[in-house]
Amino acid sequence: MDVAVSTTALHYLPAPVLASTYRALAALLRPGCALVNGDHFPPEESPCADLTAHVGRRRVERTGAPGHEDEDWESWWRAAAADPELTDLFEQREKTRPASGDGNQHLSVARHTELLHRAGFRHVTPVWQAGDSRVLVSLKG
Template sequence: MGVSMETAEVWIERWERQQQHYAVAREERFTVIGDVVEHITTGRPRPLLLDLGCGPGSLAARLAARLPDAGIVAVDMDPLLLELGRTHHADTARFVDAVIGEADWTDVLALEGPLDAVVSSTALHYLSERTLLRTYRSLFALLRPGGALVNGDHFTLDDRRCADLTAMVGRRRAERSRTREHEDWRSWWAAAAEDPELADLFAQREKRRAASGNHDGNDNDLPLACHVELLRAAGFAHVTPVWQYGDSHVLVALKD
């Protein structure tokens, strides 16, 4: 059920381009996440990182290039994206198939020790509030003292007028960044479904999505303030956004 390196390279390159439709200032966000992780892991000879909702390994690959001595565990539930990542980024991370937030999901990670940092980018917004709190608590338990959870995502604000303003700024930035060559999410998946080499993985993905009731586009719509409250309830004493462009933020939670 594996894919060739050539096929993985083609689809990951197309993935990188289509993601520019959704992640405002994506490369800058990745850089800021790397800044935080590098700061948190200073002096650690082989930091251990967990990438949540890793997809085909976009963030993991950037962190591996910046922190070559780090051990990275990348987790996702999508079999097709995981296989693309395993093939194209074989030396970047250990890719794990797991459903974030399910009971005992952290057991399958087979971690070698406490985590130095947990990272995520536009991946946790589909979890319900209850599941998100449970996930934050499990991650708090996995982190070493002084470790951090670093989440880059689009967060609304409680104030509706401010939320409208930040969304507009982000939308304008995204529009300026696009070219006619950029696919969107739906067109990428539609094209991938037509590739014979991905057929088995695509069928497995569709079967899993149907069984779980998960559909693309689901969003918990939780505002930034709610994420901060949930992180504090999970045990994180220090929570702050460290970067913002429009409604795109990098939110950091520190464990004492």
């Protein structure tokens, strides 16, 4: 396989499961090929968290799609849950959701990088960022 891509999914995995997932993906990828992960990565240091969140909100304000300027992640999910066509899917989602919290494991880019290196990815770098949303590219060694 030449590339594996994930968006806004891997942040739900606990570190041991994420490490196993990264190892499995590394086993599927040929040397020099890439894993691309677009996800939410919290800042490494908590004093930067407010600034990161502010930058992300301001970007949405500047570039928001018409009619969706005030829509954040939570309001998007509320609107989707209110759609009658999605009722069955949301019922299934609620059955498998973690009992507490939002399920986000809040692992930093540094922690993901550490797990990726252990899994066999030699080069790991963010190639895009807006607030805490980033695209992280990892090349298999």
